[in-house]
Amino acid sequence: MTEVSSLTGRLLVATPALADPNFDRAVVLLLDHDEEGSLGVVLNRPTPVGVADILAPWAALTGEPGVVFQGGPVSLDSALGVAVVPGGTFGEGGTPPMGTGAGPGAEAGETAGAQVADRAGVQPAEEPLGWRRVHGAIGLVDLEAPPELLAAVLGSLRIFAGYAGWGPGQLEDELVEGAWYVVESEPGDVSSPDPEQLWRAVLRRQRNELAMVATYPDDPSLN
Numbered sequence: 001m002t003e004v005s006s007l008t009g010r011l012l013v014a015t016p017a018l019a020d021p022n023f024d025r026a027v028v029l030l031l032d033h034d035e036e037g038s039l040g041v042v043l044n045r046p047t048p049v050g051v052a053d054i055l056a057p058w059a060a061l062t063g064e065p066g067v068v069f070q071g072g073p074v075s076l077d078s079a080l081g082v083a084v085v086p087g088g089t090f091g092e093g094g095t096p097p098m099g100t101g102a103g104p105g106a107e108a109g110e111t112a113g114a115q116v117a118d119r120a121g122v123q124p125a126e127e128p129l130g131w132r133r134v135h136g137a138i139g140l141v142d143l144e145a146p147p148e149l150l151a152a153v154l155g156s157l158r159i160f161a162g163y164a165g166w167g168p169g170q171l172e173d174e175l176v177e178g179a180w181y182v183v184e185s186e187p188g189d190v191s192s193p194d195p196e197q198l199w200r201a202v203l204r205r206q207r208n209e210l211a212m213v214a215t216y217p218d219d220p221s222l223n
Helices: 112-118 170-176 195-204
Strands: 011-014 027-034 037-042 046-050 067-070 074-084 131-135 138-141 156-166 180-183
Touching: 011 195, 027 195, 037 067, 037 170, 156 170, 170 180, 180 195
Parallel strands: 067 156
Antiparallel strands: 011 027, 011 180, 027 037, 037 156, 046 067, 074 138, 074 156, 131 138
16 A cells, blocks of 8 residues: 555645535544544534533533534544643654544444544653643543543643544545645644634635635635
């Protein structure tokens, strides 16, 4: 199989041409990308469900809006925590290969973060307990760990129900088809207080022609 250049930690920003309603104007943070497949979470799909309603112990550590986000169409009954731990340089350690594609998700009641941890190997000592680095200051939280382990070091936390998955080569095909823009992520993307505007905000900060795409109307027929 052709070697895949990892895009882990980068953002997939849906192009206006992407027709799949699951990803209309979506901004996806890639948590894993290799030859086995890709996995990420949609950062701009808040739900009406409060974190306190399903994961009360973690509610005090989540930023505004304090709701669960729909991370994607796969395994909506599983939960995944993504958090920023500012400052310090953590051991490289690598990101665990998830290779989930769009296959079966977690069993009911199992956190998606626990699925990730199963293949993570030994955690570098520099990383806070209960948190595994994905890219830079962004990492995955073990939602089965006591929240007080991370309370003092978390800069932000967001809880996702479900995730977006691609099988081997599937994301690469979509990139060739022009379904996604690939851009660098920033730690603040995970905890944007105005997620409905994140698609435009991410495009607007690009120093190329993508900044103009941010002005694309929601309904092109009105342009």
